[in-house]
Amino acid sequence: MIYDLRTVAHVYSGRAGAVRALEDVTLRVSRGERVALLGPSGAGKSTLLRLLNATLRPARGALFFEGRDLSALGPGELRAVRRRIGTIFQHPSLVPSLTAQQNALCGRLGSWNLLRSLRALVVPGSEDVRAGLAALETVGLSGKAAARADELSGGQQQRVAIARVLVQDPEVVLADEPFASLDPGLTAQLADLLFEVTQRRTLVAAMHDVDLALQRFQRIVGVRAGRVVFDVPAAEVSPELLQQLYAREARRAG
Amino acid sequence: MKRAAVAGAVCAALALCIAGAGVHPAFDARALGAFVRGVFPPDLSPPFLRVVGLAIARTLGIAVAGTALSVLGGLPLGILATPSLFRRGPLLAGERPGLLTALVALASLAARALLRFLRAVPDLVWALLFVVGFGLGPLPGALALGVSAAGILGRVYADLFEGVPPGPVVALHAGGASRMQVFAAAIWPQAAPAVAAYTLYSFECCVRAAAVLGFVGAGGIGGEINLSMRLFEYGQVLTLLLAFVALVLLTDAVSRRLRGRFQRNAVHGSGLLRGPVEGRVARRAPALLWIALAALAFQQAGFLGIAAPGLLGHFGRFARQLFPPDLSAGFLASLLEPLWQTVSISVVGTAIGIALGGALALPATATLLLDRRDAPGVLGRAARLLAYSGSRLLLAMLRSIPELVWVLLCILAVGLGPFAGALALGLHTAGVLGKLYAETLEEVPDGPVEELRAAGATLPQRLLWAMWPQAREMLLGYTLLRWETNLRVSTVVGMVGGGGLGLALYNNVQLGFYPRAATLVLLIYLLVSVTDWLSDRLRKPVTSAEAPPASAMELISAASGSPAAP
Numbered sequence: 035m036i037y038d039l040r041t042v043a044h045v046y047s048g049r050a051g052a053v054r055a056l057e058d059v060t061l062r063v064s065r066g067e068r069v070a071l072l073g074p075s076g077a078g079k080s081t082l083l084r085l086l087n088a089t090l091r092p093a094r095g096a097l098f099f100e101g102r103d104l105s106a107l108g109p110g111e112l113r114a115v116r117r118r119i120g121t122i123f124q125h126p127s128l129v130p131s132l133t134a135q136q137n138a139l140c141g142r143l144g145s146w147n148l149l150r151s152l153r154a155l156v157v158p159g160s161e162d163v164r165a166g167l168a169a170l171e172t173v174g175l176s177g178k179a180a181a182r183a184d185e186l187s188g189g190q191q192q193r194v195a196i197a198r199v200l201v202q203d204p205e206v207v208l209a210d211e212p213f214a215s216l217d218p219g220l221t222a223q224l225a226d227l228l229f230e231v232t233q234r235r236t237l238v239a240a241m242h243d244v245d246l247a248l249q250r251f252q253r254i255v256g257v258r259a260g261r262v263v264f265d266v267p268a269a270e271v272s273p274e275l276l277q278q279l280y281a282r283e284a285r286r287a288g
Numbered sequence: 289m290k291r292a293a294v295a296g297a298v299c300a301a302l303a304l305c306i307a308g309a310g311v312h313p314a315f316d317a318r319a320l321g322a323f324v325r326g327v328f329p330p331d332l333s334p335p336f337l338r339v340v341g342l343a344i345a346r347t348l349g350i351a352v353a354g355t356a357l358s359v360l361g362g363l364p365l366g367i368l369a370t371p372s373l374f375r376r377g378p379l380l381a382g383e384r385p386g387l388l389t390a391l392v393a394l395a396s397l398a399a400r401a402l403l404r405f406l407r408a409v410p411d412l413v414w415a416l417l418f419v420v421g422f423g424l425g426p427l428p429g430a431l432a433l434g435v436s437a438a439g440i441l442g443r444v445y446a447d448l449f450e451g452v453p454p455g456p457v458v459a460l461h462a463g464g465a466s467r468m469q470v471f472a473a474a475i476w477p478q479a480a481p482a483v484a485a486y487t488l489y490s491f492e493c494c495v496r497a498a499a500v501l502g503f504v505g506a507g508g509i510g511g512e513i514n515l516s517m518r519l520f521e522y523g524q525v526l527t528l529l530l531a532f533v534a535l536v537l538l539t540d541a542v543s544r545r546l547r548g549r550f551q552r553n554a555v556h557g558s559g560l561l562r563g564p565v566e567g568r569v570a571r572r573a574p575a576l577l578w579i580a581l582a583a584l585a586f587q588q589a590g591f592l593g594i595a596a597p598g599l600l601g602h603f604g605r606f607a608r609q610l611f612p613p614d615l616s617a618g619f620l621a622s623l624l625e626p627l628w629q630t631v632s633i634s635v636v637g638t639a640i641g642i643a644l645g646g647a648l649a650l651p652a653t654a655t656l657l658l659d660r661r662d663a664p665g666v667l668g669r670a671a672r673l674l675a676y677s678g679s680r681l682l683l684a685m686l687r688s689i690p691e692l693v694w695v696l697l698c699i700l701a702v703g704l705g706p707f708a709g710a711l712a713l714g715l716h717t718a719g720v721l722g723k724l725y726a727e728t729l730e731e732v733p734d735g736p737v738e739e740l741r742a743a744g745a746t747l748p749q750r751l752l753w754a755m756w757p758q759a760r761e762m763l764l765g766y767t768l769l770r771w772e773t774n775l776r777v778s779t780v781v782g783m784v785g786g787g788g789l790g791l792a793l794y795n796n797v798q799l800g801f802y803p804r805a806a807t808l809v810l811l812i813y814l815l816v817s818v819t820d821w822l823s824d825r826l827r828k829p830v831t832s833a834e835a836p837p838a839s840a841m842e843l844i845s846a847a848s849g850s851p852a853a854p
Contacts, residue, residue: 087742117744127735131757140753144744151749195739202743 035101036206036236037063037086042095043260044081055081057260059095063238065205070247070268071240073257074280079240082257083208086238087119088112117144120204122228124211126195130184134175134194135166137183141202169197173227189220193227200231207232209239213246225250244276302639308632309710310787312702319700326522336524339512340531347508347535349588350426350498354433355491356582361438366445367471368399373449378458379467400446406439408816409809411497412692412780412790415506416797417610417805421603426507427590433494433501444486445479452478485547495539499532500692503784504794507590509535510692514784517696533688606802613806623792623811630788630815633710634778638771640714645722651679652726655737656751679722687719691777695786709786713774724766732758765827772823779812789815 044056056078063069071079084090085097088104097104099115107115120141128137136155139162143151154162170176173193178186183194192212199207212228213221221243229237229250241247247254247268254271256264256279264275372379374396383389414435418428449471456474465473502510509532516524593599651657657672694712702708729751737754745753782790789812796804 089738089742113744113746115744116742119742119744121739121742123735123739125735127733127739129736129754129757131760132753136753136757140740140745141743143740143746143749143753146749148746148748151745151752155752198743 035062036065036067036099037061037238038098038101039085040096040098042085042092042097044078044085044090045093046081054260056085056092059260059262061255061262061265063236065236066234067253068232068237068251069239069253069255070251071238071255071257072244072247072276072279073263075242077257078260079257080210083121083210083238083240086206087121087208088115113144117202118204119206119208120199120202122192122195122199122207122209122212124214126191128183128186128191128194131182133180133182134170134186134190134197135163135179137194138166138169138197138201141169141198141200144202165201166197169200170194172200172231173197189216189224192216192224196224196227196231204235206236206238209237211240211242214242221246302635305632305635305639308628308706309636310629310706311636311710312707314702316701316703322520323522323697323700326520327526329523330526330530331521331523332527336527340509340527343509343512343528344531344535345588346426347498347502347510347532348495349585350429350433350501350506350508351491351494351539352582352585353430353589353591354437354498355487355494356586357430357434358437358441358490358494359487361434362403362441362445365399365403365438366442367449368396369403369442369446370449371396371446372457373467373471373475378454379461379470399442403439403442403446404817405813406435407443408439408813408820409436410776410780410812410816411436412501412504412783413793413809413812415501416504416783416794417809419505420797420802421606422594422599423602424505424507425590425593426588427593429498429501429506429508430586430589430591432506433497436497437490437494441487441490444490445483448479448482448486449475488543488547492539492543496536496690499535500690503692513693514696529689529693536688609802610806612803613810614801614803615807619804619807623789623808626782626787626789626792627811627815629706630778630782630790631775633706633713633781633786633788634771634775636710637713637717637778638767638774640711641717641721641770641774642767644714644718645683645720646725648679648683648718648722649725649729650751651675652683652722653729654726655730655732656747656755680726683719683722683726685719686715687723689716691716691781692784695781695784699785704785704787706782706787709778709781709788712781712786713777717770717774721767721770724770725763728759728762728766729755768823768827772819775819776816779815 039059039061042056042059042061043054046053046055059078059082071082073079081090085092088099091105102115104112104115129140132140136158139154139158142154142162142165146154153159158166167176167179170179173196175190175193175197178190183191186194207228209228213224216224225246228239237251239247239251241251248271251268254264254266254268255262256275258279263279264271266275368374371377374380375393380389411432414432415429418431422428422431452475456478457470460470460474461467498508498510500510502508502512503514505511509528513525513528513532516522516528654676657676691712694715695708698708698711698715702711732755736758737750740750740754778788778790780790782788782792783794785791789808793805793808793812796802796808
């Protein structure tokens with residue numbers, strides 16, 4: 035058991051008052067599972083992923099990672115947990131003025147001490163250079179290692195983000211609509227890449243492309259208005275279920 | 289390889305400058321201790337408070353009169369220096385080339401060159417010259433401010449006139465309007481709100497500047513600080529400094545509010561004359577009151593004395609004695625050492641500012657210290673809040689005390705000479721750069737920082753790998769801009785004992801060697817011009833697409849040595 039969420043809730047308090055993002059979410063994920071989160075935008079998928087990668091504390095309920103309650107961990111222990119979870123965002127926020135290789139190496143920060151990370155920024159060690167280059171080669175970007183991140187196209191930036199996760203070598207990979215801002219041709223390519231590099235890892239991804247999710251994932255979790263509305267094997271997802279899940283969007287569109 | 293070479297060259301240059309600035313380890317703790325003990329309690333006795341009040345009135349008078357003079361001088365020169373009116377562009381495309389056109393274009397170029405000269409020579413140098421020409425008192429201070437601020441404002445005005453949307457200009461010109469008609473009907477109304485805003489900003493800078501002109505005998509609060517320091521009346525120094533800081537804060541607040549209104553006007557496109565500000569101000573205060581206030585300012589600035597018999601004649605004789613400048617080889621050779629000292633002071637001062645300001649900027653960065661998600665417990669959070677507010681307060685203190693006052697304090701600690709100048713520059717620069725650094729780090733896009741946090745990066749790692757790479761180019765730009773300002777200041781720190789060209793100028797003026805003083809003024813002009821050009825070249829690739837208003841703000845704050853454009 036890698037994740038165990040028990041009646042987790044989260045509330046954002048903003049200027050316009052409190053917004054309930056997640057309510058009463060109970061979810062378990064086992065090692066090696068591939069879980070797709072589906073649901074209309076604003077349903078709480080991104081919030082759920084941020085809870086899962088330990089950058090957000092649940093307001094209520096408990097979140098266990100490998101049997102440990104995350105809210106009981108100190109900063110150092112939390113960091114150790116984050117190091118074992120890699121995240122790919124919809125719009126990868128690479129550091130624009132660093133090279134592709136340096137951005138890939140960012141995946142190592144979690145396992146470096148301060149001195150090491152300072153040195154690696156100025157003169158990276160040869161082993162680090164090799165690891166960065168190998169990751170970039172896996173994602174098909176070895177020719178762009180020395181290019182600044184802001185000189186890369188959107189698809190190339192997403193590849194660098196995947197390379198960063200490769201360098202981080204985490205047990206769990208979380209992805210937040212990783213292909214939503216790419217054109218269809220690239221999506222297929224990058225999806226292949228993502229599934230290839232996460233073969234022996236746990237993968238939880240928020241997906242906007244329902245067909246892709248049903249094709250590639252074993253398990254589908256539907257999230258709507260902050261609640262889990264279904265949690266079934268991909269084969270059991272019926273058109274009715276999907277219609278209910280996206281119902282309000284359909285009405286708004288129509 | 290290349291990076292190592294650059295780093296080596298920078299280190300070597302810095303080492304040379306450290307030698308040039310006479311950095312030494314001797315430190316007079318006793319004199320400094322006496323100062324710190326003497327500062328408390330501040331002197332609040334009624335007779336001295338009267339002196340402070342008078343000095344503040346003088347300072348304000350100098351600033352108002354100086355600003356008025358700078359507008360009187362800067363506006364016509366600025367119009368003449370506007371390229372699109374007299375040199376090139378659609379207004380001139382249809383003119384027949386001839387002698388008159390060429391002469392007018394030449395006059396326009398000459399106006400531009402004159403403005404450059406007026407603003408490249410520091411206001412304190414102008415003040416020193418006017419003090420000799422007109423005698424001690426506030427009058428030379430106001431004149432000096434007027435001359436140097438005219439150089440800045442003239443250029444800013446010309447840029448604003450040049451930058452107005454060209455549509456109305458071309459349309460009126462095509463309809464048969466003369467160039468001056470086009471200016472009055474299409475250029476001025478479009479530029480007026482910005483002109484008013486920048487003039488107010490220039491006034492803020494004039495208040496700061498007016499406070500230090502007294503160091504060379506040009507009246508105001510600076511003269512009192514200088515006097516109290518020399519009399520070892522440190523309690524008075526503290527009172528004066530507090531009064532000065534209060535004056536600057538008050539002026540900034542009032543002026544910023546007014547400027548905000550003008551700029552809102554500029555956004556809405558309504559002209560100054562029909563704008564809501566004019567109406568509101570007019571309703572609150574009748575014109576007579578404004579005239580009376582201006583008259584009072586000129587009276588405080590000693591303008592009644594200008595009619596004294598023989599004063600203008602005296603100034604004329606002094607001005608004639610400046611020419612021709614002494615260009616003998618022997619004298620020029622003797623200037624190499626103070627020249628090198630001045631450059632060294634600016635470099636070492638900036639380096640101290642980078643180190644100290646950088647160290648204080650980290651705890652002063654809210655996004656680094658006050659992030660609730662890095663919750664280190666109640667005690668830890670309290671400690672972080674304390675470090676944050678402490679460093680912010682220290683930075684504010686460092687930058688609100690002018691460089692020249694710091695020179696006097698540093699002389700106590702390390703003795704007369706260039707090191708005191710460099711140290712003083714460094715302390716003030718630390719306050720300015722520290723604030724800019726902290727704000728730059730706070731403004732860095734959040735996305736990359738958050739991604740690294742998600743990957744398990746610690747706070748220092750996020751600083752190194754996400755914030756620093758995103759901020760470094762802006763940090764470099766700010767630092768170079770500050771060095772440019774510091775070079776100007778380093779030419780004058782010598783006037784109060786900080787070494788370099790300022791000391792040579794001061795000595796030669798005191799000894800009556802006016803041709804030599806003229807050479808020194810020219811040398812300072814050349815040095816400042818070369819630095820501006822160099823710093824521009826270095827910054828170009830860094831901050832390429834700058835909006836004109838931002839650069840105008842920079843121009844004012846850099847040339848007048850004010851802490852920072854708000």
